[in-house]
Amino acid sequence: MRLSVLLFDGFTALDVVGGYEVLANVPGMEVEFAAQTVGLVTADTRRLALHAYRTFDDVRHTDILYVPGGPGVAAALNDTALLQTIARLHASSTWTFGVCNGVELLGAAGLLAGRTVTTNWFARDRVAAWGAQVGTQRYQRDGKLLTAAGVSASIDAALYLAACLGGDALAETLQLGIEYYPAPPLNCGSPDLASPRAQELVRAFETHGAKRIAALKAPF
Amino acid sequence: MRLSVLLFDGFTALDVVGGYEVLANVPGMEVEFAAQTVGLVTADTRRLALHAYRTFDDVRHTDILYVPGGPGVAAALNDTALLQTIARLHASSTWTFGVCNGVELLGAAGLLAGRTVTTNWFARDRVAAWGAQVGTQRYQRDGKLLTAAGVSASIDAALYLAACLGGDALAETLQLGIEYYPAPPLNCGSPDLASPRAQELVRAFETHGAKRIAALKAPF
Numbered sequence: 001m002r003l004s005v006l007l008f009d010g011f012t013a014l015d016v017v018g019g020y021e022v023l024a025n026v027p028g029m030e031v032e033f034a035a036q037t038v039g040l041v042t043a044d045t046r047r048l049a050l051h052a053y054r055t056f057d058d059v060r061h062t063d064i065l066y067v068p069g070g071p072g073v074a075a076a077l078n079d080t081a082l083l084q085t086i087a088r089l090h091a092s093s094t095w096t097f098g099v100c101n102g103v104e105l106l107g108a109a110g111l112l113a114g115r116t117v118t119t120n121w122f123a124r125d126r127v128a129a130w131g132a133q134v135g136t137q138r139y140q141r142d143g144k145l146l147t148a149a150g151v152s153a154s155i156d157a158a159l160y161l162a163a164c165l166g167g168d169a170l171a172e173t174l175q176l177g178i179e180y181y182p183a184p185p186l187n188c189g190s191p192d193l194a195s196p197r198a199q200e201l202v203r204a205f206e207t208h209g210a211k212r213i214a215a216l217k218a219p220f
Numbered sequence: 221m222r223l224s225v226l227l228f229d230g231f232t233a234l235d236v237v238g239g240y241e242v243l244a245n246v247p248g249m250e251v252e253f254a255a256q257t258v259g260l261v262t263a264d265t266r267r268l269a270l271h272a273y274r275t276f277d278d279v280r281h282t283d284i285l286y287v288p289g290g291p292g293v294a295a296a297l298n299d300t301a302l303l304q305t306i307a308r309l310h311a312s313s314t315w316t317f318g319v320c321n322g323v324e325l326l327g328a329a330g331l332l333a334g335r336t337v338t339t340n341w342f343a344r345d346r347v348a349a350w351g352a353q354v355g356t357q358r359y360q361r362d363g364k365l366l367t368a369a370g371v372s373a374s375i376d377a378a379l380y381l382a383a384c385l386g387g388d389a390l391a392e393t394l395q396l397g398i399e400y401y402p403a404p405p406l407n408c409g410s411p412d413l414a415s416p417r418a419q420e421l422v423r424a425f426e427t428h429g430a431k432r433i434a435a436l437k438a439p440f
Binding site: 012013014016017018020021024025030031032033040045047048049050051053100120121138149150151152153155156159160163168169171172173175176177178179180181182183184185186187188189190191194195197198199201202205219220 | 232233234236237238240241244245250251252253260265267268269270271273320340341358369370371372373375376379380383388389391392393395396397398399400401402403404405406407408409410411414415417418419421422425439440
């Protein structure tokens with residue numbers, strides 16, 4: 001079984017690695033990282049870079065199409081090669097897995113009309129504009145479409161997918177493998193219950209995300 | 221403030237990215253990825269690679285020394301350059317942050333005698349052999365030494381560190397930024413409460429970790 005992670009400039013690393021760390025350890029899973037061209041793809045902080053060793057064109061078919069989010073989504077919404085790759089691979093995927101505001105890219109690729117999804121807390125309106133029913137769940141399945149809320153929700157969604165693929169015992173084993181018995185030091189209700197000040201700060205940070213990453217130079 | 225993540229062959233990606241994603245977004249944080257040589261460093265799956273753009277020698281001082289774990293730790297325990305770098309940077313760090321069985325590397329670097337730490341569930345005995353008191357906490361602070369349990373515990377530990385650095389309001393904002401309101405689909409007590417079958421499988425997997433990664437070829 002093949003898991004293809006599509007990378008684009010300005011992705012958020014935990015959007016990728018949260019789900020990858022679970023799914024890459026499913027027995028028999030073949031993981032690949034693909035981008036428009038082979039080489040380093042730089043994350044939103046401009047300090048972390050992942051190596052894409054396949055081009056979009058190299059990937060003719062995949063079982064699990066994985067689309068992360070990040071501040072780079074704003075520019076990626078105009079990236080025809082990326083959107084066409086998403087639409088093309090979704091046509092024959094067994095699962096299509098969108099994380100965080102990467103779910104917007106699924107919308108731009110024409111996948112979301114009438115579908116029920118979740119997404120990053122701050123991206124709900126934008127995802128709804130693609131015709132989706134947007135909930136507040138940590139992860140949401142609608143047929144073969146699996147969507148995760150923001151960033152770290154990729155872990156929970158991937159464990160859910162692992163249980164779909166191989167049963168609860170597999171998912172429990174993978175959960176132990178990544179020791180996912182979370183104990184955040186602070187309040188842990190839901191994004192909607194975060195303090196107004198935190199909500200304001202994160203919204204401001206994300207609103208200027210594209211400008212912010214454009215202003216940062218990678219030191220490599 | 222500088223965060224220096226030390227990479228070595230066969231690290232586990234979520235050990236790195238869990239803590240990085242929290243700490244890189246602390247205002248004013250300068251993140252760097254260092255390894256013995258500049259270039260790609262391949263994770264345990266042999267499918268993911270991170271770019272190290274500093275050498276160990278390039279890093280003369282850091283504020284937060286970050287040491288991940290992974291199946292590569294078995295070989296890294298004999299990597300003198302890595303161990304000397306850990307000891308050297310720890311001497312003047314403000315914080316030293318060990319994740320998962322990366323805590324064994326802190327032991328091998330001579331940092332753990334008489335210290336109270338946590339580590340990956342399966343590595344407790346090996347860490348105790350370096351003279352540490354090893355608990356079962358998700359994260360543990362002893363002076364400037366902060367240790368995290370396995371893999372995903374790097375997120376919880378980093379949120380704790382963020383609260384130490386900038387207060388609870390900062391940590392809450394970062395928590396919202398990565399939308400860390402975990403909801404694992406299955407049981408979520410503690411590693412020690414995982415099913416005997418899952419414990420047996422993960423122990424077997426980890427026992428052969430070094431051999432397993434040696435047998436996998438990266439496709440790049």
